[in-house]
Amino acid sequence: MSGHLRPIKLDSYKPLRELVCENIRQAIIDGTFSPGERLMEIQLADEMGVSRTPVREAIRKLELEGFVVMIPRRGTYVADISIKDINEVYEIRTSLDVLAAGLAAERINDDELETLQRLLVEIGQHIEENNMDKIVEVDIAFHDVLYQASRNERLRNIINNLREQITVIRGRSMMYPGRLADTMEEHRALVDSIAARDVERAQNAARIHLENAEHTLLKDMVESHNEKKNKE
Structure with missing residues (x-):
């Protein structure tokens, strides 16, 4: 070990x-x-x-x-996370985040919106410092505010139960070259659509963000597998 x-x-x-x-x-x-x-x-x-x-x-x-x-x-x-595990987790999380984003666009208050915008700035600063621990920490806080703004306690509880399974794969996706910059843009699009109270655009932004994160993670797994195989 x-x-x-x-x-x-x-x-x-x-x-x-x-x-x-x-x-x-x-x-x-x-x-x-x-x-x-x-x-x-x-x-x-x-x-x-x-x-x-x-x-x-x-x-x-x-x-x-x-x-x-x-x-x-x-x-x-x-545990070795399989592609099936990733697909199942992202199927569930995408559905939940799309729902949360749509509800947040309808129900978010000004203080929560300001907090989302402030957290975006923080994430950008930590990206410049290449501080991955802080990036993940603030990203979790960002999504927590989003879920809170949905005003649906049962939805928040379901997401919290899934949190650890999400965390184990979130960091790996973020560390893929270029992914952090894309994540920032996806988060910004999500906040902008929520600020505009545009439910459909917010849901679409959340869906695109999760689909891109899953695609990046799967690509990283394939590349890691091929690299390991070439060394054998």
Whole structure:
């Protein structure tokens, strides 16, 4: 196991098992742990400076989220996301985001609209600084405001339940060359259509954004597969 996890700092209000879970999840998302790599509880615990119990609890949660696979008598491995997984996630998320964008165009208030515009500026700044962690963090905040503006609590709950499955693939799509610039333009088009209270244009902007993100991710997977195959 080649990963190097950050030691856990016990200065948070969150339970230890949640901090451990977030640490391992982020290492999987940013590629510190590769698909198919085995995760050893003892080594993970040593790296983070914790006991095996919160690590074991974290791994169970990550299995439910689809980040790891536990194989009896063999151990725990980082899950390898398939094209089928991506298609299913994006089918669901596209439908939800299109609905949320249309509702937001009808129901957003001035403060939320101003927040969306401010977050767009922040994302642009982080792109210039090439700070991927901050880009993902602000992108999540951007979409949270959009979902809030839909004024549909059940829709927000469904999207939140899907959040972790979205997060694991969001970062990989964004890191593809040229994708960040395209994302900025797609976000800007979405905000402009919502500001104009144009429901149909907002829905179309959300659909285009998600379709482009999925296309980019699939292209990256194919290229990575071909590169790996050429090295064999």
